[in-house]
């Protein structure tokens with residue numbers, strides 16, 4: 001594991017590891033890939049809510065949307081996130097819409113330290129790719145959908161406790177920026 005001497009994790013108050021760290025933000029903002037790396041740096045467990053939901057339902061998110069609709073998916077998402085947050089503190093990557101659901105958001109804000117990973121639309125478009133497996137992006141121009149979602153969702157993501165840009169490459173820059181934010185976090 002590489003450690004950057006500029007940001008030793010020893011600078012992070014021990015209380016930070018005593019509750020879950022939850023990453024929220026739009027599709028492609030890096031919640032899953034950054035979350036896994038952040039957890040490794042902090043020596044915490046990691047979970048991805050999208051993976052957990054697929055595991056619990058025994059089908060993909062795309063299948064769930066097609067078979068039961070988005071509302072059903074959101075309900076399952078809330079229950080899965082509630083169960084994860086009741087367990088041992090960990091880093092949790094949420095799906096892009098989880099924090100937009102008022103009940104799920106209340107749960108996250110109450111029991112975790114919540115970080116909004118934010119990036120500009122061109123960066124997000126590049127990262128989700130042109131042939132996305134994500135059900136909300138597969139039938140329309142991803143740039144258009146992401147712009148619409150950003151307009152509605154960004155004011156809600158702004159309720160997160162911390163906001164960190166994930167726009168710069170490589171991943172380690174973003175992990176570093178999160179570690180720096182955690183080191184001075186008063187929440």
Ligand SMILES: Nc1ncnc2c1ncn2[C@@H]1O[C@H](COP(=O)(O)OP(=O)(O)OP(=O)(O)O)[C@@H](O)[C@H]1O
Pocket residue numbers: 025026027028029030031032033034050093094095096127128134166167168169170171172174
């Ligand atoms: N800070 C970063 N630097 C470089 N590449 C990144 C960064 N963040 C994400 N990526 C790349 O962007 C792509 C999408 O990232 P990721 O799957 O982590 O997004 P996500 O927020 O989990 O999306 P979703 O909400 O759809 O689950 C991946 O290929 C990932 O490697």
Ligand SMILES: O=C(O)C1=C[C@@H](O)[C@@H](O)[C@H](O)C1
Pocket residue numbers: 026027050061094095096097098134135136
């Ligand atoms: O932004 C969203 O609403 C979504 C993001 C993905 O992570 C998945 O949770 C699903 O595709 C919905």
Ligand SMILES: [Mg+2]
Pocket residue numbers: 031032033048050093094095
């Ligand atoms: Mg993800």
